[in-house]
Amino acid sequence: MDVSLTVWVLTVVVLCALIAVDFFFGRKPHEVSMKEATVWTVFWVVLAILFGIGLAVFEGGTPSSEFFAGYVTEKSLSVDNLFVFVLIMTKFAVPAQYQSRVLMVGVLIALLLRAGFIAAGAALIANFSWVFYIFGAFLIWTAWKLIKEARSKDEGEEYEENRFLKMVERRFPATDRYHGTKMVIRENGRRLITPMLIVMLAIGSTDILFALDSIPAIYGLTEEPYIVFTANAFALMGLRQLYFLIGGLLEKLVHLSYGLSVILGFIGVKLVLHALHENGVHTPEISTAFSLSVICGVLIVTTITSLYASREERAAARAAKENGSEGADEESAESAEHRS
Template structure:
């Protein structure tokens, strides 16, 4: 699939334009996102992804369109599980409800830029070394095993603050309280950053960690960097509104981790078969391709959609029969406040004075 440079630039420009419109329309006046508003935006972004996929079908053919849709659905479904962690971050930082949309928007923009770098490196590695597929496959299968182990009897992983965020806190002075949507404020002539900047970094960097399994997974469905990038972009853009739409539904998807584990394991097996088919390792079949069957994109798409449907229906039925299941998974912590007081002790008096004098943004 040959994608001219101008198509890349037009696509990136179009995506940035859509995000800018979102920011201007939704973010011009901070407010709590309602279920109705979130539903409209989710449908809007899903509709955009469908139209884009149909465009790929029209200009590049059904195979590439199938790869895009399979990648988009996989990325979106993996992102739903990530929403559990976003809830923990928002709660732990006590982000005001009216500013959560902006936090997610900027955080996901940070993640999208960094994911673009990951995708470029992954595509270059795959083009140069076919054995990289074995590494991706092993990582996906191990991730699937870990998810199953946690779901069966292990404890849910708790979110831990990325080290980069902790470093920012140590290097830059951070206020105790939020100052509206401001990222920084001036206190008696000294510039301070607010918890708003810290939580945006936390969202962006945490999502980047999620990409460690989602990007290898989508490379198992398509090796076209353009499709990998656009599938990630559409999934991330729709993730913000999905956060507000299904916040109350998250605790009811009690079998989601099992379904995602099955999908990751399936893609891992698909990668192994593809790696054997493209084999160049001298110690394996004398460096010649191994004649194994490969899994087509139609079967991949069917398995992914089928597993998600079964997982969702089974979860809702199980919770309806036993409502206690929803309360026993992904419990949210009590708000921990914006910062550890010990990390911001020096700024307490200054900020108390600032509350009376007012603050100004650079």
């Protein structure tokens, strides 16, 4: 796929315009309603679908399939990232009307970081074929790490500040309350940072870890930097609204991390096989169409089993509550009978 500089510039300009429109509508601090979140989420998904169809029309089925496979994978990883965003918002008690602004800045930081990682990944792949071994091994290790994290979530999880945040809080005096969307204020002649700045730094620093997982994953599906960039951009731009749309549903997706571990492990194996093939070893190549079917199949199964498990858990909780209340009523009745 030969992408000219004109197409690259036009794509970036259009994305910047869309970001500006999104920012314009969310410039005033407010609580995002379900209707607003739904409209914007549908808008970004439809836009991604139209872009994929456009690739099929102008470039053929293979680039389009690679885009959709990358988009679905990045979107799935982004949904898992929302768990961390929820923990961060809870940890720093971000008021509901400011959460949209925090997420907007977080998305912009993520876009800039991933653009850098994409460029670095493209340069490595172009010059060193053995980098696929590293990407594949990293994804397999990440898959195993996700399984361990999924097990720890069953026991409850809290956000822990990283060393960078602790250093910032230790060296820079901060206020104990929010001052609107201001990140720095002057109080009694002193310049102080606000919790808003700390939250945005928390979101931005975790975005680095997210990029380390997602970029090798999508390079396992396509080696075209243009598709890698656009798939990441479309997946991230709907993330802010998706946070408010499925905020309550996140707690029900109890098996999502397991599903993502299967997907990352599968792509990791695909990368290793591709690296062996590039080095002259006769190994089977996994097609993009098969990869897309595996990714979608795993996500569908994961969603169904998660909703079923959540329903069973709620039913068990209700049963335990009813049994507890019945036991309390019986004890009260026996106590009254004994007193009489």
